[in-house]
Amino acid sequence: GNSVTQMEGPVTLSEEAFLTINCTYTATGYPSLFWYVQYPGEGLQLLLKATKADDKGSNKGFEATYRKETTSFHLEKGSVQVSDSAVYFCALVNTGNQFYFGTGTSLTVIP
């Protein structure tokens, strides 16, 4: 079956620290992988995506590389800001266009 496992939070970092949020997946075939961000009281916003192995998605300083050999799609950012405080969801889409979400990782960045 299809599933996504994310590292549990919450994660608290100081401003300008390095961020890594781990995400691994289980899927049949060749899924597309996504990171979504949810700010308090809002819906999900697409942060970045990758559609095939070795693709790197990037946006707003965030990066994630589709690693088929380790079935991973870890999210990284070199220097976080207070405005990055949010909940981050890893997700995959396989055939059928159904999204499978991880449980989300809450990030708080303190000045």
Added chain:
Amino acid sequence: GAVVSQHPSWVICKSGTSVKIECRSLDFQATTMFWYRQFPKQSLMLMATSNEGSKATYEQGVEKDKFLINHASLTLSTLTVTSAHPEDSSFYICSAMRTGGYNEQFFGPGTRLTVL
């Protein structure tokens, strides 16, 4: 482009009443829309897949008579929570898949439902 709106953004209702939530794709056509439910500090749970002009497909464990979905046009899907009870209180999020798009879904901002 690719904006999805939801209305209302929040609603409070009395137990036993019905509530309708609208999901609209504002600048694209969406043959398929999805309805999710999110509990506090938890992930999104897919409730149903809504296809324009046909019956919705519900996930296992979701009561189709309680959560009525109508996808009447290529830009509008509605979720009606019938005879709402406090346990139905949740954050409901829809997403729309652009017609002809591949794995390209756009999420609405969500609707906070509180049942007293």
